[in-house]
Amino acid sequence: MENLASNIRQKLTGTSFDTPSEKSSPTGPSILNDFRKIQMPTAKMGLGSTEGDLIYMVKKYLEIVGLVVFVWILGYYHFSVSWILLIVFIYLFRQHQRTQFKERHKMLTEINKNEEHYIKARLEELPSWVFFPDVERAEWVNRIIKQAWPYANKYIDKAIFRDVMVPMIRGTHPALADFSFEKLDLGEIPPRIGGVKVYTDNIRDQIMMDIEVFYAGDAHIKSKVKGIVCGVKDIQFVGDLRVILSPLINTIPLFGAVTYFFLRKPSIDFKLTDAGTLVDIPGLNDLMLVQINDIVASMMVLPNRQVFPLVADLQVGYLRYSNPQGVVRVIVLQARDLVKSDITLLGKGKSDPFVKVKAQGNEYKTKTINNTSEPHWNEVFEFVIEQNETDSVEFEVYDEDPGKDDFIGRAQFPINTLLDKEAVTTWLTLKDVKKGSINVCLQYFTLTTEKSALDIIEQTNNQMIKQEKLSKALLVVFIDRCANLPRSKKTRREPNPFCTIQVDTNEVKTHTFESQTNPLFEHISHILCSNPVQQQLKIQVHDARSNNEVIAYFEIPVKQILNMDTMTIDSQEFPLKSSSEPLDRASIVLRLSLHVLSPVRSSSSPVQLPSPTNSLRSFDSFAKQNSLTDSSNKSSLEHNSSIDRTPSDHQHHLDPISEHFTPSHDKTLLVSDDPDLESAPFGQIKLGIRYTVNRKSLSVTIYACKNLIHVHNQSLPDAYIRVYLMPDFKKDKKKTKSVHDSTSPVYDDLFEWSAPLNDIHRQHLFISVKNNSPLFGNEQTYMGDIQVDLSNLDPEKNSIAWYALHEPNTSSAGLIKIKYDPNDQNTSHF
Known part of the structure; x- marks a missing residue:
């Protein structure tokens, strides 16, 4: 004791x-x-024991009292109850946004504090170095940044915020002429690097790195405009930064300059303080975030880049611009079996779907199709591609609503799978939702300076689609600088200049400089031209201080660039004009280059002009043919158990999934040769199973069923199929559409799971056929199931075969191996 x-x-x-x-x-x-x-530790016990608790209670008390008084005032002055409902809605919506913000901030803070513990707790949000072996963990760099972060504050304060951002912000609008930073505290938590991928095989005289950067620190910044102080805190930043060390030289530091830029728009979020809380309401806050993202994009998102020279007297001007690698044309055709997010009074769901298409930091939106889950869009979008090895085309489907649009699925397609194909038409399974798929057509175009290619792309465009202005060439405009810009006529003050680059309706804007007659823009723009022979390039110089007045302009026909030997005008000074008065020595330095789109030709296809008899047919007829595919498939099943179908002649070359899963290419195992099918009392199911190596994706196609059991004496079943990938992906369940009144339904539904091949080998497919029975009906629900072992999955082979269904809810059949056709010697390498 x-x-x-x-x-x-x-x-x-x-x-x-x-x-x-x-x-x-x-x-x-x-x-x-x-x-x-024994002396117990001194502490206050009970409610309000600490100063922080007391302040929190007082703030909460004042909030409640203020809300009650405000509602009382509305009632006292007989305001409509609609005002109360509106205020409550805004309050709840803002609370929801704040909760999401706190969760994101807490997540990133936990990663900063203890990455290992967070990884174990949240396996679904691991950094990229866990999933991709070529992405390296850079923990040693994070330690260096953490140690040097307090000393970097002063440099970042002067070199970035005060010398770069202050003049830029002052130049955007006359009202911001006295903008300044009152407080600039970057805090103690530094930014963090998630992973680094190094490319050394692309170009011999450069080293290229992709760096994942995210920040969720304790920085607190205050600015002042017109005597009003506005601050931000809890800043969150996530982006993919590319750093290029080039050119490599034989003297220290071994490379002449550092070029850095973001591959796509980074994600930026923050919390407003002081006077900024007055605009911290839905709508205004989102508008401010959009403006900030646009400013960052105009400076550091491709095609714009920053160059930091390390060696004196070294020509690095060419590093500020680069020609893109190609153009991707995306046709959003249709979707099927979408989630019905709107519930009507009669209990039937509906959706008003539209699609957002994203690539290379750009985003386009289709029109909205009302009251359907089977929409047809048939819209074309084109994207300039800077890096075709790592980029993807992303599709996000939404249900349009008067308030916030409902998310009903997303899909993506890697661009590197298009590089050796003429065209790809495929169905993509929507992710993060229970069901739905989208039908898209993608085509990749390389860029060439051969003038003869203009005739090829013109005929290709005319034969592919009607009533659309498709691009034929890409114009790259690099504005280096302007000189001797005119001053304001009234005040004689130096202008706040910015430029707009325009070809027809396509317009691009540069960033704004404060009080400059010789601004150094170093801005690059990519403009797609539908008719380079007749179109005109117009560059206008505006003064933001004088309500964006045009103070000078320059015009040149695109055909003049086309007629150059190399289709390039390299760093030439042009005189500027003015519509009001002649300008003295005002000029602009430009680099202009034109590139013609060239369709990709497969190795077996000779490069020649396409003829009307064998080229791509018109898009209208393709859309019509595509919409009739399902009905023709259903009728063919009743007469032929192999389900032969006619392929679409628009699909000159299909992607790794659609090429092998298009039934015209199928080599289905014969029923008579398979002993497993001799006795199938619960029916049969036709499956297509394939693994695509370069996409790290398992694809399973549910083609059809036949000879299903009857679940009711007086009616046929309404069969649908559930698909599970067990055991690691059992929560990600898939579901086909329901086919009414049929014992031989046709589905043609494609499902995908993304995982390494080694992980897929440890899984098995559990497929269950069910009857979509009424809520209070006495019909049987389960009609049969099957379990397919994936341990023998061969990525170089494609399996399309019939399988016998077994008695539901039993394990007597066990696991069945994937069936491959022994007579099929064809392999494919994707």
Whole structure:
């Protein structure tokens, strides 16, 4: 007992005391005196024990009192109840946004504090170096950044915020002429690097790195305009930064300059303080975030880049611009079996779907199709591609609503799978939703300076689609600088110049400079031209200080660039004009280059002009043919168990999935040769199973069923199929559409799971056929199931075969291996 008292006393007081040498009774007075001597830690107990708790309670009390008084005032002055409902809606919506913001901030903060613990807790949000072996973990770099972060504050304060951002912000609008930073505290938490991927095989004289950067620190920044102080805190930043060390030289530091830019628009979020809380309401806050993202994009998102020279007298001007690698044409055709997010009074769902198409930092939107889950869009979008090895085309489907649009699925397609194909038409399974797929057509065009290619692309465009202005060439405009710009006529002050680059309706804007007559823009723009022979390039110089007045302009026909030997006008100075008065020595330095789109030709296809008889047919007829595919498939099944179908002649070359899963290419195992199908009392199901290596994706196509059991004496079943990937992906369940009144339904539904091949080999497919029975009906629900073992999955083979269904809810059949056709010697390498 004496030892226990001694230990407790040492833990709580940090001191030791003498114990009696004689043993005493457990209940003796010495022990009681020892416990009385124990000093408990001083702390206040109970509600409001600390100053922070008291402040929190006061703030909460004032919020409630203010809300009650405000509602009382509305009632006292007989305001409509609609105002109360509107205010409550805004309050709840803002609370929801704040909760999401806090969750994101907490997540990134936890990663900064203890990455290992967070990884174990949140396996679904691992950094890229976990999934991709070519992305390396850069923990040693994070340690260096953390150690040097306090010393970097002063440099970032002067070199970035005060020398770069202050003049730029002042030049955007006359009202911001006195903008300044009142407080600039970047805090103690530094930015963090998630992973680094190094490219050394692309170009010999450069080293290229992709760096994942994210920041969720404790920075607090305050700015002042017109005497009003506005601040931001809890800044969140996530982006993919590309760093290029080029050119490599034989003297220290071994490379002449550092070029850095973001591959796509980074994600930026923050919380407003001081006077900024007045605009921290839905709508205005989102508008401000859009403006900030646009400013960052105009400076550091492709095709714009920043160059930091390291060696004097080294020509690095060419590093500020680069020609893109190609153009991707995307045709959003249709969708099927979309989630019905709107519930009507009669209980039937509906959706008003539209699609957002994203690539290379650009985003386009289709029109909205009302009241359907099977929409047809048939719209074309084109994207300039800077890096075709790593970029993807992303599709996000939404249900348009008066308030916030409902998300009903997303899909993506890697661009590198298009590089050796003429055209790809495929169905993509929508992710993050229970069902739905989208039908798209994609085509990749390389860029060439051969003038003869203009005739090829013109005929290709005319034969592919009607009533659309498709691009034939890409114009790259690099504005280096302007000189001797005119001053304001009234005030004689130097202008705040910015430029707009325009070809027909396509317009691009540069960033704005403050009080400059010789601004150094170094801005690059990519403009797609539908008719380079007749179109005109017009560059206008505006003064933001004078309500964006045009103070000078320059015009040149695109045909003049086309007629150059290399289709390039390299860094030439042109005189500027003015519509009001002649300009003295005002000029602009430009680099202009034109590139003709060239369709990709497969190795077996000779490069020649397409003829009307064998070229791509018109898009209208393709859309019509595509919409009739399902009905023709259903009728053919009733007469032929192999389900032969006619392929679409628009699909000159299909992607790794659609090429092998198009039934005209199928080599289905014969029913008579398969002993597993001799006795199938619960029916049969036709499956297509394939793994695509370069996409790291397992694709499973549910083609059809036949000879399904009857679930009711008086009606045929309404069969649908559930697909699970067990055991690691059991939560990601897939579902086909329901086919009414049929024992031989046709589905043709494609499902995908993204995972490495080694992980897929440890899984098995669980496929269950069910009847879509009424809510209070007495019909049977389960009609049969099957489990397919994926341990023998071969990425170089494609399996399309019939399988026998077994009694539902039993494990008597066990796992069945994937069936491959032994006579099919064709392999494919994708």
